[in-house]
Amino acid sequence: MNKEENIKNRFSQFEPEVDAAAIEMGWQKIKYFVPQKENKKRAGFFFLYGAAALVVLLGIAELVYLSRTDTVFTNKKELTTHTTKVPDNNAVVKKDNTIKEITSTISDKNNVNETTNIALKKDKEFLQKSYESNTSKRTNNTKKVIYTSVQKNSVTNNLKKQSGNDSVVFNKLDLIATSLLTQNRPSDINISFSNDYFFPKPVSPFSVDLFAGAQLSQTNINQNAPVKNNHTGFLIGISLNHHLRNKFIFTGQFIFSQPNLNYTNTLTQNKIVSQSLTISSTPSSSGPDTMRYINANTNTFIRSKNCYHAALGLEYQLIKKNKISIHTNLLFDLRVSEYDYGYTREFGKDILVHLKGTPNNPKENLAPSTFVEGDFKQSTNLVSFGLMPAALFSYAINTKTRVIFKPAYFIDLSENNLIINSSSFKLKENNLMLNLGLRINL
Amino acid sequence: MLISTEEILKGCKAKEQKAFEMLYKKYYRILLGIALRYSRNTAEAEDILQDSFIKIFNSIDSFNSKGSFEGWMKRIVQNTAINSYRSNLKFDLHVAITDHTEVSDDSLNSVFETFTNNEIISLFNQLPEGYRLVLNLFYIDGYSHPEISEMLNISIGTSKSQLFKAKNYLKNLLKIHHKQEAV
Numbered sequence: 220m221n222k223e224e225n226i227k228n229r230f231s232q233f234e235p236e237v238d239a240a241a242i243e244m245g246w247q248k249i250k251y252f253v254p255q256k257e258n259k260k261r262a263g264f265f266f267l268y269g270a271a272a273l274v275v276l277l278g279i280a281e282l283v284y285l286s287r288t289d290t291v292f293t294n295k296k297e298l299t300t301h302t303t304k305v306p307d308n309n310a311v312v313k314k315d316n317t318i319k320e321i322t323s324t325i326s327d328k329n330n331v332n333e334t335t336n337i338a339l340k341k342d343k344e345f346l347q348k349s350y351e352s353n354t355s356k357r358t359n360n361t362k363k364v365i366y367t368s369v370q371k372n373s374v375t376n377n378l379k380k381q382s383g384n385d386s387v388v389f390n391k392l393d394l395i396a397t398s399l400l401t402q403n404r405p406s407d408i409n410i411s412f413s414n415d416y417f418f419p420k421p422v423s424p425f426s427v428d429l430f431a432g433a434q435l436s437q438t439n440i441n442q443n444a445p446v447k448n449n450h451t452g453f454l455i456g457i458s459l460n461h462h463l464r465n466k467f468i469f470t471g472q473f474i475f476s477q478p479n480l481n482y483t484n485t486l487t488q489n490k491i492v493s494q495s496l497t498i499s500s501t502p503s504s505s506g507p508d509t510m511r512y513i514n515a516n517t518n519t520f521i522r523s524k525n526c527y528h529a530a531l532g533l534e535y536q537l538i539k540k541n542k543i544s545i546h547t548n549l550l551f552d553l554r555v556s557e558y559d560y561g562y563t564r565e566f567g568k569d570i571l572v573h574l575k576g577t578p579n580n581p582k583e584n585l586a587p588s589t590f591v592e593g594d595f596k597q598s599t600n601l602v603s604f605g606l607m608p609a610a611l612f613s614y615a616i617n618t619k620t621r622v623i624f625k626p627a628y629f630i631d632l633s634e635n636n637l638i639i640n641s642s643s644f645k646l647k648e649n650n651l652m653l654n655l656g657l658r659i660n661l
Numbered sequence: 662m663l664i665s666t667e668e669i670l671k672g673c674k675a676k677e678q679k680a681f682e683m684l685y686k687k688y689y690r691i692l693l694g695i696a697l698r699y700s701r702n703t704a705e706a707e708d709i710l711q712d713s714f715i716k717i718f719n720s721i722d723s724f725n726s727k728g729s730f731e732g733w734m735k736r737i738v739q740n741t742a743i744n745s746y747r748s749n750l751k752f753d754l755h756v757a758i759t760d761h762t763e764v765s766d767d768s769l770n771s772v773f774e775t776f777t778n779n780e781i782i783s784l785f786n787q788l789p790e791g792y793r794l795v796l797n798l799f800y801i802d803g804y805s806h807p808e809i810s811e812m813l814n815i816s817i818g819t820s821k822s823q824l825f826k827a828k829n830y831l832k833n834l835l836k837i838h839h840k841q842e843a844v
Contacts, residue, residue, distance in 0.1 A: 225774070226774075226800075226801070227801060227802075227803060229778060230694070230698065231801075232691070233691075233694040233778045233782075234690040234691050234693075234694050235690060235693055235694055235697060235778075235779070235782070237689065237690055237693060242686055242689045242690075244687075245685070245689065245707065245710075245711065246682055246685050246686065248683065248711065249711055249715065250678070250681075250682070251716055252715045252718065252719075253676075253678055253681045253718055254676050254718055254719060255676060303800070412816045533681075
């Protein structure tokens with residue numbers, strides 16, 4: 220083995236003497252950067268997906284409930300027969316007959332007490348109004364035929380039930396079922412028809428909101444001094460709503476957002492403030508070179524990538540007037556945020572003072588800035604929870620769709636810790652979310 | 662209880678905290694030895710080593726077990742040191758020279774044989790950064806000039822000149838060292 224290989228071998232196996240305490244200290248500094256087990260990392264997502272699944276299951280249950288409700292109140296077999304066999308003109312004739320029949324039936328019922336009479340009059344007025352509005356809009360739509368036949372059927376049944384001293388409420392429920400089929404299911408049918416007259420609601424208490432929104436975030440990072448950052452981003456989301464009683468709406472939301480948070484330059488520390496060294500230059504030089512570096516910084520960055528929310532909440536209707544409705548909303552929000560964090564090193568405007576043999580005539584160079592990205596980078600997920608008070612302003616475009624404007628403010632109740640280079644950072648996020656949405660009635 | 666590298670590696674891939682700790686403690690010294698050669702002082706070497714371990718931890722899944730695990734880690738330390746050099750690059754002392762006298766490595770080898778490892782590391786630490794890097798890569802780690810030029814993004818001529826200057830510099834340091842001993 221020649222000398223050169225000997226040297227190589229010596230250095231390849233070279234282990235400097237380091238005591239165990241120093242190694243332990245090094246480990247204590249670095250252990251926070253050890254990748255976490257996948258299941259730990261995904262724990263937050265598990266809860267999130269669970270909450271999302273709960274919302275979906277709730278939706279499916281509502282749909283089942285809705286389909287059963289429809290069957291009870293409309294007698295679908297009969298509808299099918301009429302829609303295929305009865306021509307449109309006959310439907311008009313039938314509707315006239317229906318009204319006449321109701322009128323004559325009411326007039327014939329002398330034994331019905333006063334309360335029932337009032338109710339029947341309301342029924343009649345309602346039917347007439349419905350008939351008039353439908354007649355004016357009449358097209359060759361088979362649903363109009365359905366209206367007539369079901370109406371006749373239901374009113375006949377109502378009258379039969381009334382004569383058997385059934386409750387008025389039940390009769391009115393039947394009418395609503397009719398109304399549901401004839402009116403093309405306007406978006407807010409629950410509110411518009413259930414508030415004043417009818418309870419319980421026989422129509423779908425279920426609606427879906429689709430959101431696309433802008434997000435304005437404010438994040439507080441507390442290390443030695445609080446640092447506040449404002450950022451913008453976007454979000455998309457889906458909300459499943461269950462309408463309760465008169466004015467309450469139970470809401471489940473799933474939102475994906477990209478808050479676009481960047482904290483470059485937020486934490487600047489002078490790592491190498493000043494350093495000088497003297498070296499003896501090449502043999503030809505006349506004297507020693509002195510070099511001095513100044514203004515070298517280390518910048519830490521934190522970047523938020525994606526944010527997933529799952530929220531459950533209760534909405535209360537404040538105003539419902541014509542096409543406009545205003546609600547207040549309070550949501551409990553669980554969110555998982557993905558963060559990249561680490562540091563970059565930036566050397567900006569480093570001045571190299573180069574003294575070469577003649578100190579009275581220093582040659583000054585401005586070294587090019589060097590920016591090195593990704594010296595160290597790691598990703599993590601943070602789980603936070605908070606309250607999200609919101610307002611919901613909606614405007615009905617037509618019977619099926621509504622435009623929704625929903626500003627919401629997320630108040631972070633939790634406090635997350637980030638550890639970078641053994642320094643602990645407390646991360647707290649409060650977000651103002653401005654949503655522009657579209658509500659589509661199922 | 663001695664645990665083999667394979668078992669530690671397996672544990673690390675399963676993201677077990679204990680396995681990472683064992684890996685760190687097992688290879689700390691040998692990797693520090695490499696980092697020391699590439700740095701000015703122990704503090705800088707420790708910085709390089711910590712950064713290297715983070716890279717090792719995060720990219721351990723990409724190690725395919727075909728080559729030497731130790732070699733793979735050493736390469737990461739080398740690359741981290743090179744990146745550190747690039748990020749600390751304050752000046753350009755590289756002057757390409759195409760015509761220079763080769764210095765015999767035998768004289769250097771003979772000198773090295775009389776020094777302990779710690780003394781040699783101490784001498785290396787005194788070298789300017791660029792010199793130290795090229796000397797390490799060429800002389801200890803066995804890279805060729807074309808490879809070094811690619812790694813450091815410099816010309817082959819620059820790599821050669823840096824090595825030439827490094828050797829001369831080292832010789833001067835040795836002369837000073839001998840004078841001090843004589844005194």
